Amino acid sequence: AQTVTQSQPEMSVQEAETVTLSCTYDTSESDYYLFWYKQPPSRQMILVIRQEAYKQQNATENRFSVNFQKAAKSFSLKISDSQLGDAAMYFCACSTTSGTYKYIFGTGTRLKVLA
Amino acid sequence: EADIYQTPRYLVIGTGKKITLECSQTMGHDKMYWYQQDPGMELHLIHYSYGVNSTEKGDLSSESTVSRIRTEHFPLTLESARPSHTSQYLCASSEPRGGLGGRETQYFGPGTRLLVL
Numbered sequence: 001a002q003t004v005t006q007s008q009p010e011m012s013v014q015e016a017e018t019v020t021l022s023c024t025y026d027t028s029e030s031d032y033y034l035f036w037y038k039q040p041p042s043r044q045m046i047l048v049i050r051q052e053a054y055k056q057q058n059a060t061e062n063r064f065s066v067n068f069q070k071a072a073k074s075f076s077l078k079i080s081d082s083q084l085g086d087a088a089m090y091f092c093a094c095s096t097t098s099g100t101y102k103y104i105f106g107t108g109t110r111l112k113v114l115a
Numbered sequence: 116e117a118d119i120y121q122t123p124r125y126l127v128i129g130t131g132k133k134i135t136l137e138c139s140q141t142m143g144h145d146k147m148y149w150y151q152q153d154p155g156m157e158l159h160l161i162h163y164s165y166g167v168n169s170t171e172k173g174d175l176s177s178e179s180t181v182s183r184i185r186t187e188h189f190p191l192t193l194e195s196a197r198p199s200h201t202s203q204y205l206c207a208s209s210e211p212r213g214g215l216g217g218r219e220t221q222y223f224g225p226g227t228r229l230l231v232l
Contacts, residue, residue, distance in 0.1 A: 033219045045205065045223040089155060095219040103148070103209075103221070107157040 002027045004094050006106035013082045014114050020067075021077040021109050023092030027102075033095045034068065036077045037105075040088040048090070051075065079111075087113045118142070121206050121224035128196055129232050136191045136227045138206035147189040148221065150205040151175060158205065164189060196231045203228050 003026045013019035025034065036048040051059045051068050058066050063083075067076045079086055092106040119140040128134055140147065145166040150158040150173075160173030164183040178200070179193050189208075193200055206224040 035220065037221075037223075044225050045207075047220050047222075050220055091158065093221075103160070103163075103219070105158045108155075110155065 002029075002094060002096060002102045002104050004092055004104045004106040006092055006109050008109045009107070010110045010112070012112045012114055013079070013086075015082055015084060017082055018078060018080045019082055019111065021079075021090050021092075021111065023075045023077070023106055025073050025075060025092070025094045025104075027073075027094060027096055029096040029102075031096070034066075034075045035093040035095070036064070036066070036075075037091045037093060038086075038088045039091065039108075040085075045091070049077065082113050084113050084115060087111055119206060119208055119222050119224040121204075121227050123227060124225060125228045125230075127230045127232065130195075130197055132196050134193050134196055134229070136204055136206075136229070138189045138191070138224055139187050140189075140206075140208040140222070140224075141187060142208060142210075142222065143186065144208035144210055144222070145186065146209045147183065148207040148209075149173070149179075149181060149189070149191050150207065151177065152203045152205055152226075154203065162191065196229075198231045201229060201231050 005024045032053045034051045038048045039045040049061045049064050063080045065078045089108045091108045095103045122137045147164045149162040152158045159175035161175050161177040162181040164170050170181050181191050204227045207221040209221045
């Protein structure tokens with residue numbers, strides 16, 4: 001069965017500092033995508049960053065980057081120079097594109113940014 | 116502007132009423148999804164669709180039903196609302212496997228917060 005695990009229910013970071021959110025996944029498929037989504041309080045869920053499993057290079061989007069360790073099935077999100085607007089729930093997700101279609105979300109990590 | 120819309124945004128209704136939550140997207144996406152999410156909690160997939168006339172049940176058992184008669188429209192219906200249905204319902208869509216954009220990226224609507232008294 002495909003699973004996505006986020007072991008940190010809540011994290012805090014000081015403004016302008018760096019924080020890393022953890023995610024591990026398990027899938028038997030060889031072709032899949034990994035995502036981090038952000039859900040600010042009472043606002044729409046949006047994509048933060050995505051990673052194709054066949055790409056070895058870690059994805060980067062401005063202050064957001066991932067550490068993709070395929071062998072370890074780990075997909076952590078690093079937020080640099082944290083801003084107050086980064087405070088949100090962050091969900092890790094895995095989508096398989098072969099065999100039975102699956103799109104699984106983790107349980108989420110609540111990120112607090114301290115001024 | 117291409118987007119995904121949900122109406123109503125908030126709904127308070129009595130037990131036993133029939134309700135339909137609307138979801139529309141203007142991005143031409145084939146795949147659409149319905150999730151149930153309690154505040155600050157994880158998402159549970161309750162229904163999804165690969166395209167017109169395709170509907171599948173998700174991982175979480177739900178008493179709701181869906182239909183997909185048009186590509187852009189994916190309504191969710193509860194025949195008889197109960198207090199246990201109180202939750203937030205999120206609709207999403209994604210490009211097909213052969214899409215040119217961000218493949219498999221899901222685009223979410225603003226959600227419908229449902230309260231059943």
